[in-house]
Amino acid sequence: MSEIVPLTRLTVTRNSDITERLRQFVQDKEAFSPNTWRQLLSVMRICNQWSEDNQRTFLPMSAEDLRDYLSFLAESGRASSTVTSHAALISMLHRNAGLPVPNVSPLVFRTMKRINRVAVVSGERAGQAVPFRLTDLMALDKKWAGSDNLQVLRDMAFLHVAYATLLRISELSRLRVRDVMRAGDGRIILDVAWTKTIVQTGGLIKALSTHSTRRLEEWIEASGLSSQPDAWLFNAVHRSGRIIITEKPMSTRALEQIFKRAWRTAGKAGAIKANKNRYTGWSGHSARVGAAQDMADKGYPVARIMQEGTWKKPETLMRYIRHVDAHKGAMVEFMEQYAEPDIPG
Structure with missing residues (x-):
């Protein structure tokens, strides 16, 4: 756990069982991809610092605190996909620590729905690598x-x-x-x-x-x-x-x-x-x-x-090919086949 934040520095409820489960979690980190583990470390650092700055408990995290943390990320300009990733990794950490997962609360559900809706309405679009054809x-x-x-x-x-x-x-x-x-x-x-x-x-x-x-x-x-x-x-x-x-x-x-x-x-x-x-x-x-x-x-x-x-x-693949398949939809095919070639003005 020292590679994340020393256990003694985490804003956690003092509980020897939680500490032991976290140590076991770290010992089994090879069960996850290196990229997933790096993302988890990053989220833990950011969330733990936010918890310390705002006098909250990082682990276990209450639904109210998670709601406020996710709102903080969105208001700080993080993309909705980044906020979603933080929520998922916090859920993963709680599961592996044997703790109740705050993400299941309606408070958190509504918060994520609001963040995603505001992002879409404000014009946020998913980034995509420039294709090498x-x-x-x-x-x-x-x-x-x-x-x-x-x-x-x-x-x-x-x-x-x-x-x-x-x-x-x-x-x-x-x-x-x-x-x-x-x-x-x-x-x-x-x-x-x-x-x-x-x-x-x-x-x-x-x-x-x-x-x-x-x-x-x-x-x-x-x-x-x-x-x-x-x-x-x-x-x-x-x-x-x-x-x-x-x-x-x-x-x-x-x-x-x-x-x-x-x-x-x-x-x-x-x-x-x-x-x-x-x-x-x-x-x-x-x-x-x-x-x-x-x-x-x-x-x-x-x-x-x-x-x-x-x-x-x-759905992951469809994000990459959505523009390619745009003109292969049933409605486009229907219109091309049955619409009158000359439409009066």
């Missing part, structure tokens, strides 16, 4: 084809794999050279150990097209990684032109720089209006969003797209 991938491929620059070869291979697999950026960073295998026809298949939504011993298999296979092969051969099966598949490249083998995979920030370089190379700088002060160019989620939109645009059913992107909830 197949046309973008092939345009970059054409520009970078024939380059002997190791960083360019790495970037091209990474973008091909990111688009072809729909993996999240953290999942791409964990790929190792030993995860590269061959199908019967010679194309590459990747053995993905686990994803955010699939954590099982069987893992997940992702296949690459012939063209993407070639780009990944070029990177592996030029970098000399073929003789290092335990190395990460994508590594930093030193300005001297050699790869840097490290114990830890490339950071999200370093991998997002690949998308930023691609954005500049494509000549798109300044072409996008900022969305929620973010998403002014391609980012870590862009290939995943773009691939989903391309598949939807070509008529692939939602179930198949969900399988490719390992989405568990259709």
Whole structure:
């Protein structure tokens, strides 16, 4: 618990049972994804500080205090999605501490409903990564084809794999050279150990097209990684032109720089209006969003797209493809088929 806030500093009801359950919770943190755990730590720090500043009890938290805390977040300018995330993580913390969950109170329910309604009416819209489409991938491929620059070869291979697999950026960073295998026809298949939504011993298999296979092969051969099966598949490249083998995979920030370089190379700088002060160019989620939109645009059913992107909830995917499917609705089809072609003025 010391990595969050020392237990002695938490604004909690002094109870040895709660303290022990919290210690057990921390011991089992591997049950959760690193990102979920980082978010929990952040929420605990913020909420605990608010509780101290306002003479409230952080754990257990009453429904009245949770209502006031969520209202504070909204009034401080936090997005409604952020407020929702705080509420969910506070609920998770109480459950794992064996405490009554304040979120079930009508007070909290009404507060969240009010926050979401006010946000929507005031014009708040969910942010979305700028899609990196197949046309973008092939345009970059054409520009970078024939380059002997190791960083360019790495970037091209990474973008091909990111688009072809729909993996999240953290999942791409964990790929190792030993995860590269061959199908019967010679194309590459990747053995993905686990994803955010699939954590099982069987893992997940992702296949690459012939063209993407070639780009990944070029990177592996030029970098000399073929003789290092335990190395990460994508590594930093030193300005001297050699790869840097490290114990830890490339950071999200370093991998997002690949998308930023691609954005500049494509000549798109300044072409996008900022969305929620973010998403002014391609980012870590862009290939995943773009691939989903391309598949939807070509008529692939939602179930198949969900399988490719390992989405568990259709509504998550629909946020990415809602604009693509906008003209495929039943009413649009009905009007196009049966409306009179000439409408009198």
